[in-house]
Amino acid sequence: MNWPSHGSNPQHLFKSMGLSLPDKYIDFSANINPIGPPSVLKEKWNDFYQEINVYPDPFAEQLKSRIVESEQISDDSILIGNGGAELITLVARFLTGKKVIVVEPTFSEYEKACRANHCEIQYHQLKEPNFALSMDELHPKLPSADALFLCNPNNPTGIQYSVSTILSIIEECEKQNCFVILDEAFYDFLIDYHSFIPYINRFSNLIIIRSMTKMFAIPGLRLGYAAAPPNIIAELSTLQPHWSINTIALLAGDLCLQNKKFIKQTQVYIWEERERLLTFFMKKHFVITPSQVNFYLLRDPCLKNQFSFFEFLLHKGIIPRHTFNFPGLEGNWLRFAIKSKEENSKLMEVLLEWRQLH
Incomplete structure (x- = not known):
């Protein structure tokens, strides 16, 4: 079956x-903030309209200044992109023809972008159910690699790796002349995340990708x-198309980064809802990954293959993210985003119905 390669757009999943x-239906497959966009974007939307006849700043200086101020790094260490997907594509072009390790399970776009740029891909497969990342197991693969992709917190498991583990990987990779591409797309959902951006001043091989979407x-x-x-950054910027980021995105991003209260509100909400869901899952004997962010993997341990469970949920209007295109998972888990309280309660209601039948 030709499975969709991403969450969201459920019409493609049902068609397949x-x-x-x-x-x-409720779409649990897209792991974005369930609170929705900051209200300031709606308040300023008419102001944005006044700017659509103006070419965007190709250097994104205003937004870049906001990030520089927040992260305490130099502006020549930042490249603004059209979402994390474009930045992954730029990194893959930067690595054209190189040997790349992808720590799995993880976001499929790393492999897709690297294969499009003729990279040689090697998997480093983490083992369920805890998906622990061990430097001892990874170490023997590094001498033959030019780059390593690592997502932290991980997508799709939601697991955050320890600071000491990641630092040991970066240090060893630097000794082996191997780039580390650290995708921090979900870092800001964590209340106490240890940012690795300061380490770009210490390590010559570290590239960090962040999403604001x-x-x-x-x-x-x-x-x-x-x-x-x-x-x-200078080399990546030469690979980026001109006018890559539109004016409205630049203005919206600047407003979003100023909204610290919104970020804290989201973090607290996600933590509370995740705890509520976890209590239910444990009580009803579902297995989930030890996620610390706004999504998690779940499976029914009574089933080896989760397809019948997946199909049941779809018929009930509950749309999780399938895992058929995550190497090492092959459909044996389902990924759910944390949604509104009402939607999460509906999920629990449907899972209770499934449990009563099985």
Whole structure:
């Protein structure tokens, strides 16, 4: 079956399964902020309209200044991009023809972009159910690699790796002349995340990718940034199309980054809802990953293959993210985003119905 490669756009999933999209459904497959965009964007939307006849700043100086102020790094260490996806594509072009390790399970776009640029891909597969990342197991693969992709917190498991583990990987990779591409797309959903951006001043091989579409629920605008040593940023920028980021995205991003209260509100909400869901899952004997962000993997341990469970949920208007295109998962888990309290309660209601039947 030709499974969709991303969450969201559920019409493509239902089409691939030969089903009709129901009139009412809840899409748990897209892991963006359930609170929605900051209200200031709606308040300023008419002001944005006044700017659509103006070419965007190709250097994104205003937004870049906001990030520089927040992260305490130089402006030549930042590259603004059209979402994390564009930045991943730019990094893959930077690595054209190189040997790349992808720590799995993870976001499929790393492999897709690297293969499009003729990279040689090697998996480093983490083992369920805890998906622990061990430097001892990874170490033997590094001498033959030019780059390593690592997502922290991980998508799709939601697991955050320890600071000591990641630092040991970066240090060893630097000794082996191997770049580390650290995707921090979901870092701001964590209350106490240890940022690795300061380490770009210490390590010459570190490239960090951040998305702004997840926390601020603006996937339709597309916005993100990369942080890396200036020489790497300079090379990545030569690969980026001109006018890559539109004016409205730049203005919206600047407003979003000023909204610290919104970020804290989101973090607290996600923590509370995740705890409520976890209590229910444990009580009803579902297995989930030890996620610390706004999504998690779940499975029914009574089933080896989760397809019948997946199909049941779709018929009930509950749309999780399938895992058929995550190497090492092969459909044996389902990924759910944390949604509104009402929507999460509906999920629990449907799971209770499933449990009563099985």
